[in-house]
Amino acid sequence: KRNLSISSACLEAKNSQKFPALDTFEPRHIGPSKTDQQYQLESLGYKDFDSFLKDVIPDSVRTPESQLMAFGSVNPNEKNPPVNYSESEFTTLANNVANQNKLIKSFIGMGYYNVKLPAAIQRNVLENPEWYTQYTPYQAEISQGRLESMMNYQTMIADLTGLSISNASLLDEGTAAGEAMVMLMANDKKKRKTFLVDKNIYPNTLSVLRTRASGFGIKIELDNITPELITKSAKHVFGIFVQYPAADGSIFDYGHLAATARSFNMHVVAATDLLALTILKSPGEWGADVAVGSTQRFGLPMGYGGPHAGFFACSEEFKRKIPGRLIGLSKDRLENPAYRLALQTREQHIRREKATSNICTAQALLANMSAFYAIYHGPNGLQEIANRIYASTSFLKSALESSGYKIVNKSHFFDTLTIEVESADKVLAKALDHGYNLRKVDDSHVGLSLDETVCDKDIQALFSIFNINKSVDQYYMEIATSEPNGNSASTVDNLSICSLPENFRRTTLYLQHPVFNRYHSETELMRYIHHLQSKDLSLAHAMTPLGSCTMKLNAVTEMMPITNPLFANIHPYVPEEQAKGYRHVIEDLQLMLTTITGFDAACFQPNSGAAGEYTGLSVIRAYQRSIGQGHRNICLIPVSAHGTNPASAAMAGFTVIPVKCLNNGYLDMQDLKEKASKHADKLAAFMVTYPSTFGIFEPDVKEALEVIHEHGGQVYFDGANMNAMVGLCKAGDIGADVCHLNLHKTFCIPHGGGGPGVGPICVKKHLADFLPSHPVVSCGGKNGITSVSSSPFGSAGILPISWAYMRMMGLAGLRDASKAALLNANYMAKRLSSHYKLVYTNKNNLCAHEFILDAREFKATAGVDATDIAKRLQDYSFHAPTLSWPIANTLMIEPTESESMYEMDRFCDALISIRQEIREIEEGLQPKDNNLLVNAPHPQKDIASEKWDRPYTRERAVYPVPLLKERKFWPSVARLDDAYGDKNLFCTCSPVV
């Protein structure tokens, strides 16, 4: 509640203004009003926040507020930056900063192209909270829309690559390439350890491959791959990597390579371009085993490098080895077809220290957008786009050659030309004068890649840049009339892909499923999108109290800048001075993130929390090598850690040794000390999540970290739970050397149904030199490791979201948010504690920002488990809390600060009512095998059926509390049959004939 007094509120001099704006963001972001909070505190027995906080957070880790007053400014001239920006003030700021980016058209290519994001997809998906606020579809029954869309995505990837199976997206092209390499290595029967990489690939992909290779001890050989080379290397090489079309724009027929490789049981990875595949023979057809790439071209704005969906497709052989999430078709208990995550349990696919992949958050929203792009255009529309690009590239090439230019990729190409010039710099400068960015290949070569936005005007400009003194029309007529028969139809044929040799041309059909052939009008597309979303519960419907996921408000003002063309349409490789707006956002975020965490430098390359872990650990390793401690290879990790922790450690080349926890959920200090000292010589690192994954601020944390340091180890801090800490304690002060932050948790980037994410790491000074570099854009530390993702600043395109959040809240506002998050969790825990057992609390009976409800006893008393409770919650129109993590058969609840008293009470009421339903089973009033819980959820079809053989009424099934009659979100299918789905893996839409 705002201050109600008439006379004072409006004139309070905040931010040193006499008439400060009233549209402050904080009261919009934080659910409970000040009055509500007072009530909450009292319900817990506290008079004020301070006494409450004292009981939640150990004094030893709490940072005095005086150290956390306000963010400064990255601009040295700005003396007193506003403490916080109101929403409208921020919008003005964001527009000003956006205007510091320059919209100069880039034909740089290299994996990033101008696109036309169809407006209908922008508005109905990217700008629609019912799409962007969802979590990963773990609760299949209330996520069928999203799951269907991801299935469409998988079908699209599988079809276009000509391979049988695709996952539901990876972080980007580079990491997808890395995953492919590692998957092949891990499955090589001969245990070979060398990966043969063709020279004609993107430098950023190579850089990520190098990084990934190093942790696994893979050797990368870079060469011009030939069948002979393959034959020669058969002993030590487990796989080869080619790019198709290649980096210089060439198209090669890799059929021979693939056949040769196969004969030595080597596998082939092709990095490829989906748009090119609409007209070129697919990798699956010429023999690749794995295809990777990015769907950026399918309508995803460049965003200065991301987020874009990395794709990964492979042959049947790797069906059960494929990294990442996979959507599968199964059926529900009413025998209706229904989609689900094929590998069901949360993170089950992350095999802890045995993992070869740590992928968790991926790029669901972007994958879905690109699937809709394909659906909207259909196979014919996509092919038209590709043809047009090919034709205009042909035309330009013909003009260049007729003007005496030498084209490096002379024979075959799709959209890219590499052109020999006298001085690349001069050409680039001239291009810039004309308002274009081209690619500098080397001093005497420039490259350019045309894309779906190219038009006559662009080609005309390119003519001028290359001193072709003709008009496009003239030259067009010229080559038309230079045909023997003098008619322009044959010009057209010459420019069309008909001029490609047969063996390059795609002859197989793709995207024949009706979903790609029905929604070509905007009305139909809009209805399909809205139909799908109507099946999915999102934050626009109800709280999604997923512990450890921090599902908070993603405010519109935060989201608006990302669709501003001045942020959306910037190529990652533009000269720095064209990206000043982005640079400002990045620097400002770095300032703010290091301020709240107490670190010295940051890196924004990692596209997820797990990617941050991997990056942080890789940086630790580089540091240790630099000080002659490269032999240190042991990483201690508590058993309570998230599965990505050991997986990331393993991937970074560490040997993981688990540390126990005590019965009260605390770290076993004894065990830690023993193991630290036992492995003192080889101790490299310790990974800690704080507050712990059990939702407790442990009092011993500082001591634990000291132990690690004493034994020569570095401390990695998993910042997934940062929402409990902002403005209250600093990881750096507690003793961490590096920490990642999930901007998609604490800092308001929406989850998008399973990504995008941003997992920047913050480091202490001694690690800063080793922060990841990039082969094209200068960034990272002096001795930076190779890249961890394709683009220099990762998913830069969505950084404005977190920037908006932090600048609108200000440091004090962020502290208020964390305080509210702690209070909300404890308020709920208190209300629920008389109905359920809480697994852990601290000595004052308090939790941090989340808490765990125990469902273990109910198996015996009532034959139900946490899953049944989760499914029954759907009937109450709620998304379940985090299920069976970090402890099996429990529910971990995290409300976040954005949830109101009203919503938390509604949720508590639901759980309390469910407890009563359990009691009825316990008391024998409902049978154990036929009751409200085990039959849950109850979709509409269930109650519409005449057959009703339940010991409870339909009303009770679907309206267990009266409010639901007014406001109910329905599961669209009955409970999924996991066993069936596990046995029968269908991961693409079945072709309908």
Added chain:
Amino acid sequence: KRNLSISSACLEAKNSQKFPALDTFEPRHIGPSKTDQQYQLESLGYKDFDSFLKDVIPDSVRTPESQLMAFGSVNPNEKNPPVNYSESEFTTLANNVANQNKLIKSFIGMGYYNVKLPAAIQRNVLENPEWYTQYTPYQAEISQGRLESMMNYQTMIADLTGLSISNASLLDEGTAAGEAMVMLMANDKKKRKTFLVDKNIYPNTLSVLRTRASGFGIKIELDNITPELITKSAKHVFGIFVQYPAADGSIFDYGHLAATARSFNMHVVAATDLLALTILKSPGEWGADVAVGSTQRFGLPMGYGGPHAGFFACSEEFKRKIPGRLIGLSKDRLENPAYRLALQTREQHIRREKATSNICTAQALLANMSAFYAIYHGPNGLQEIANRIYASTSFLKSALESSGYKIVNKSHFFDTLTIEVESADKVLAKALDHGYNLRKVDDSHVGLSLDETVCDKDIQALFSIFNINKSVDQYYMEIATSEPNGNSASTVDNLSICSLPENFRRTTLYLQHPVFNRYHSETELMRYIHHLQSKDLSLAHAMTPLGSCTMKLNAVTEMMPITNPLFANIHPYVPEEQAKGYRHVIEDLQLMLTTITGFDAACFQPNSGAAGEYTGLSVIRAYQRSIGQGHRNICLIPVSAHGTNPASAAMAGFTVIPVKCLNNGYLDMQDLKEKASKHADKLAAFMVTYPSTFGIFEPDVKEALEVIHEHGGQVYFDGANMNAMVGLCKAGDIGADVCHLNLHKTFCIPHGGGGPGVGPICVKKHLADFLPSHPVVSCGGKNGITSVSSSPFGSAGILPISWAYMRMMGLAGLRDASKAALLNANYMAKRLSSHYKLVYTNKNNLCAHEFILDAREFKATAGVDATDIAKRLQDYSFHAPTLSWPIANTLMIEPTESESMYEMDRFCDALISIRQEIREIEEGLQPKDNNLLVNAPHPQKDIASEKWDRPYTRERAVYPVPLLKERKFWPSVARLDDAYGDKNLFCTCSPVV
């Protein structure tokens, strides 16, 4: 379907480009592909479009295509403007044109203020197709969300104005004032005819009052109203009109005036400002009978004049006289509370020639947005905003006065100051230098109105403009320390509304209903908005085949420009050179609209079709007077005409004489000729809808119009059905003198749940001189009539939508759209004709763009009527066609070109299935009083109940066709009890205590 051939499509030289863009809009807008259309034609027995069209449209009215090739350009330098723009090309164009507007901050006021539209409302309502694509909520059971929101709006207006009843919005402040005047006149027991208007009102409101007065023969007396004047005028004056706060910014206590008026049975209208009313005594409290105004200040962008919701509130006395739509609370057949349009049947509130109001389309979307604005801020938040405006105005006034300025409205004010200056022009010029627009009152007075966006920087600039050489901080400290006690708290008190005399201050509570006190966090607001929308069927769900309403695609690319700040935030009274972008859009639209209709000039003031009718007829009257034919006062109107036609004619001062129709639906030419000749001396006009409201292109239309002309009458052409004609025939060529176009039908402005609308009129040269003028902005004809709406170009803010549509389609594309609309209607009519009787077709058994299904026979055979079919359609997830208009107990179906074959077939299947259900009743298989139709619709609550006493299954009730199990939109209540609602009129949310 696009052209699939690889070689030709991409190089076809359209728009003279060698590589034309592929994102052409036409195939996205038109539902059926070319292949589909071929199938449709064949199903009707035609080989091609030409032969089909020949049979639909009489040759006599068809314009040769050669006359309709391409739109030119308004820019004489642009020789070959593109024939059409692709979506991305249009977006570029729109941005360029937007950039021709200048964002200079306006403190001009006069009913238009800068606002902060909360981003959450912008994105979740204004940019959300589930809100903006809805039609007026005639089908209450699938519109409860919208209806609840409108109820919130009515409550807000009633509360703030202190009156007991509010309608659901009118077109703008000026027309609301006009409606008030006319309502009072019509209900004056003494039949007095003079309206006393205070001088201190906005000139635009006065201008609209004058226009409205003239048709009704009301005399307007303009004066400084005093109790003495009232007493003196008691004999002839029926009502008085004051503005509160007044135009110069003054606040007067009108209590005495009101009491005096009351004593003579005169009624009082107050034009007022909702924001001011949060701190000022309400008009209801000081004795006004009617309050009118605009909700623009509640978050509606200025948009160069509109659209904004005009509000209208009145005392209980006028409960059943109130113009426009009224939402009421009733109950459904399950006894659950449910909302509905209180005056149920379509247009029942428009009393044809007896009407005093012709309001049909209003401003639903804008009304809803402003209701959400109030909900988001709550009473306290609104008051804070008002206080802050008041405080900053106080502060500025104090500074001005201490610098020697004389303030005209010295004593009391809210946000507006009228300041005496040496040269107003010089001050305005200086203001412009500083980046501000102020109001020029006269040569020696300037005015300024502060608003919620004002900040220190603005006040500082105003200091400079008025040569106050102090900083805001300085002056603030100065007045603080000049207080006797020297502390700044008392400054604050002096600036706050505490400094207003008690008798001005609001002491009564408002907006106490929970809905205004619960949704103050963005999360809660978002969920409330999405909850409401989940109850409403919109174009995002299914076709809405409302005959005569043209519910076509409202494409995102069309919608995007309207939220561009460069269009959204322009004050209507800025100097023309700051609005060049808008002027371009207006001129270009005028060019295109007059091209397709064959007229010479256009006027954009009317905010709806009905307002267009009124305007056109008023222009005809002015013209006739100018040629000495002012005695002509008879308007012939076919009985088939829309209710607004006779209403508008009556309002414009004509005597309406109906013309009969024949049994085949055609105009009775005999009757027309007789009446035309009988009334030849007094024949003023004829109103014709073409194709007729019965959905037929009548062959005799030209002859009919000639008859009118021969007898000295002018022809008014109702363009509601223009979607049948664009590019095919021109109203001007057919013989019309004036016509209106519903841009919210044919030209893609979304219906928004009952508005906004734009109803421009196009006229022949002889009428152009009389097009409406505006008292502030020069526009209209040389001898233009007074204004028909408050702002010079009406709802200018949404004109970019139609502009986008027309420029992206091009003339040929628009013709294709009309052709597709005709084909779609005939395709459906053909499919349905073997199951239902079609009321009318032409001699070739064809309809135009819509057709009427007969349900009259079913009353006898099965006891069901068209309403039952309409309600049953809801169970099939469809919105009913237009019900019982223009013929009782029929359904009028208009698919538009945007609907796909798939959707049309789905709809036909539903109607065919319903016909089968009727047959079962006819055959006695289902009882007449308990069957699928009379019990329809079946909401979830219905089937969830244990009680099921129907002779059909639940499954059959809710899943009559299998597809519905996958994709179903549910009615949220059972059928409304209209009788109950009519008896018990509850039009505001009941206060919950």
